Amino acid sequence: MNIIGKDKTKNIDPDSITSQxxxxxxxxxxxxxxxxxxxxxxxxxxxxxxxxxxxxxxAAFQLPNPDPDGxxxxxxxxxxxxxxxxxxxxxxxxxxxxxxxxxxxSDLRVVSVREKGQRKFANVxxxxxxxxxxxxxxxxxxxxxIPLFSELLQGYLWSYDNNGLRIAQLRFYEGxxxxxxxxxxxxxxxxxxxHQGTQGASLEVVISGANTDFNGPNDDLPSTVDFxxxxxxxxxxxxxxxxxxxxxxxxxxAAVGWRQVSVTCADGSVMSIFFEVVL
Numbered sequence: 001m002n003i004i005g006k007d008k009t010k011n012i013d014p015d016s017i018t019s020q021x022x023x024x025x026x027x028x029x030x031x032x033x034x035x036x037x038x039x040x041x042x043x044x045x046x047x048x049x050x051x052x053x054x055x056x057x058x059a060a061f062q063l064p065n066p067d068p069d070g071x072x073x074x075x076x077x078x079x080x081x082x083x084x085x086x087x088x089x090x091x092x093x094x095x096x097x098x099x100x101x102x103x104x105x106s107d108l109r110v111v112s113v114r115e116k117g118q119r120k121f122a123n124v125x126x127x128x129x130x131x132x133x134x135x136x137x138x139x140x141x142x143x144x145x146i147p148l149f150s151e152l153l154q155g156y157l158w159s160y161d162n163n164g165l166r167i168a169q170l171r172f173y174e175g176x177x178x179x180x181x182x183x184x185x186x187x188x189x190x191x192x193x194x195h196q197g198t199q200g201a202s203l204e205v206v207i208s209g210a211n212t213d214f215n216g217p218n219d220d221l222p223s224t225v226d227f228x229x230x231x232x233x234x235x236x237x238x239x240x241x242x243x244x245x246x247x248x249x250x251x252x253x254a255a256v257g258w259r260q261v262s263v264t265c266a267d268g269s270v271m272s273i274f275f276e277v278v279l
Contacts, residue, residue, distance in 0.1 A: 001047070003160065003168040005029065005088075006055055024061065026054040029162040031087060039158040043149045047172050054160075061158075063172070066129035067147035077178045078128050079121035082112045084166030091161040091268075092124075092168075094131050096146075096153035101258045104153055106131040107188055107271045108181075112168070121171060125178040128158060128170075132183050134273055136258075141274065143190075145183040187211045189263060189273040190242075196276035200252040202234075207244045207263065207273065214238045216266035223265045227275060230254030250277060 005028035029035030037054040044062040051060035066074045082090065093109035108127045131146045148156050190210040197203045207225065214223045215238055222238040230251040237245045244263065256279060260272040
């Protein structure tokens with residue numbers, strides 16, 4: 001399947017869900033200003049484009065359950081390569097919705113830049129068929145690799161951020177398994193303390209990581225932290241590759257409930273953990 005960046009919005013009925021071959025059109029975006037398309041995912045026995053016009057910000061694709069046995073070994077594999085003029089870039093990741101918490105975005109993300117020369121296909125099965133994230137199950141937070149269409153979440157989709165890339169190609173190899181990484185073996189946020197704060201409060205929050213490099217490759221590009229709308233990060237201290245201390249101020253009208261706190265590292269990778277605002 002080709003994902004094709006277009007300069008202008010096509011004159012297509014936005015309500016159309018007719019499959020037009022194995023391609024999806026998305027907004028092209030610019031090198032310094034990404035355009036985001038949400039590719040909604042539906043479970044089915046075959047691979048099929050359901051809504052090919054993503055120039056309005058939304059498309060749809062059908063694919064089978066990637067891990068019906070729930071053992072972390074896929075029933076098929078996905079490979080990706082980027083084409084077009086050098087310099088274009090995409091970021092692509094899987095997310096879904098927890099009805100009680102909100103969006104849950106995967107820590108494993110595809111970041112691919114079109115460079116000069118021939119490009120090879122890379123296995124992106126873990127990034128596009130699973131969500132590596134913290135989830136709240138039976139009153140307990142656990143870090144898991146959640147396969148597409150798991151009952152733990154709903155509304156699965158790919159977020160496709162395009163910085164001027166003309167073509168990304170996806171190949172699906174049925175019957176070719178991929179054993180995806182153990183979730184505890186990848187870089188991720190291991191804890192946040194405290195894990196909640198009241199509206200109007202100022203707090204010191206400590207975030208710890210596992211297999212992380214918060215200081216950057218040369219210890220000179222420390223990671224940044226974002227608590228989302230309504231919480232200001234006043235200072236961030238990176239104590240080590242696995243420890244960050246932040247001073248935050250929670251607005252008096254900050255939205256109550258759980259939210260994803262994200263740490264962005266020097267290599268562009270993003271890891272998340274949940275923090276709760278209470279009355």
